[in-house]
Amino acid sequence: MAWRVPLADVVVSAEDVDVVADTYRSGWLSMGPRTEELEQRFADYTGAPHAIATTNGTAALHLICAASGLGPGDEVVVPSLTFVATVNAVAYTGARPVFADAAGLLEPWLAASALETAITPRTRAVMTMAYAGHPGETAKLREEADRHGLVLLEDAAHATGTRTGGRHLGTFGAAGAFSFFSNKNLGIGEGGMVVTDDGDLAARVRLLRSHGMTALSWDRQKGHASGYDVVALGFNYRIDEPRAALAARRLERLDVENRRRSELDARYREALVAIDGVEPALEPAADTVHAHHLFTVVLDAGLDRDELRRSLSEAGVQTSLHYPPVHRFSIYADGGPSLPVTEAYAERAVTLPLFAHMTEEQQDLVLDSLERALASQAAAARPG
Helix, strand or coil: CCCCECCCCCCCCHHHHHHHHHHHHHCCCCCCHHHHHHHHHHHHHHCCCEEEEECCHHHHHHHHHHHCCCCCCCEEEEECCCCCHHHHHHHHCCCEEEEECEEECCEEEECHHHHHHHCCCCEEEEEEECHHHCCCCHHHHHHHHHHHCCEEEEECCCCCCCEECCEECCCCCCEEEEECECCCCCCCECCEEEEECCHHHHHHHHHHHECCECCCHHHHHCCCCCCCCECCCCCECCCCHHHHHHHHHHHCCHHHHHHHHHHHHHHHHHHHCCCCCEEECCCCCCCEECCCCCEEEEECCCCCHHHHHHHHHHCCECCECCCCCHHHCCCCCCCCCCCHHHHHHHHHEEEECCCCCCCHHHHHHHHHHHHHHHHHHHHHHCCC
């Protein structure tokens, strides 16, 4: 279907194509000089001493879990309102994910207050997720993790460009993982990044990223090594040079695009004040520059969300749900906890379109279609 307003959209400029084409012409296609450049630029951008590029965001998540030493017998507190990769990355190590509730109906991030009931003697870490690029309670979670002697890991897939108190998300914990999937703010198709201020952890991530090898092809090409040993059971989580070049190019305009997202977010909020039946979630935080990866609204109890989404679809407006709670998926549902706030949000939230080059005319179409759909439901509910 050709949407009049898609949920997300990516523009690949002629200059983007040129840098990728130049990379192919160079003849060096796996990790090399462009990967090194991207890692340095991303480290500079986030303020992290170490940045390690990966093949995708899931690989970045798995690497921060594995490099932190998680394994069988360990437990990790996780949110349920997230993409399943956040939780799978913990499970890949043999550790057990333990779900904790969200902070509020309009605050769909992991609640620091929920840790107390989730922590057991086996708990080794907390994995937070910056929902929609919002800092949520990251600083509080860091305090709680420190108080309990736990490792804080950050899924910052939504948060490229989010800074709170002058500090980039992904740098509050032992390590942070970013995603460059096509619908992300820094979208290149597939790709990811690990950031950390821990030199030893960074070294383990680099080792595990490429089969546990002590030297890579690019090291040998530069004359820095003549051979290699394999000292750990690693993975093939390398990024390729064309995507690294594209990410470095797109990073140059990320802040401009995120500012446009911020303008659209504010415009949504202003207009929604006058629309009955719906309330915007994720109120921007003080002293924070937001990535605004998503814009979600919560419907009044009793409204038919499926019917509303059908009405918007008929108007050419694409919507989505972020996310089906992970603790309800069959693979994690056995003996899972009750998470009332998470479940209420998951049943009433809708994600509306938001992307950097969205026009005001497109946004007006979303708002007009939403208002008509809600008014139709209200009229149908009136007696007589």
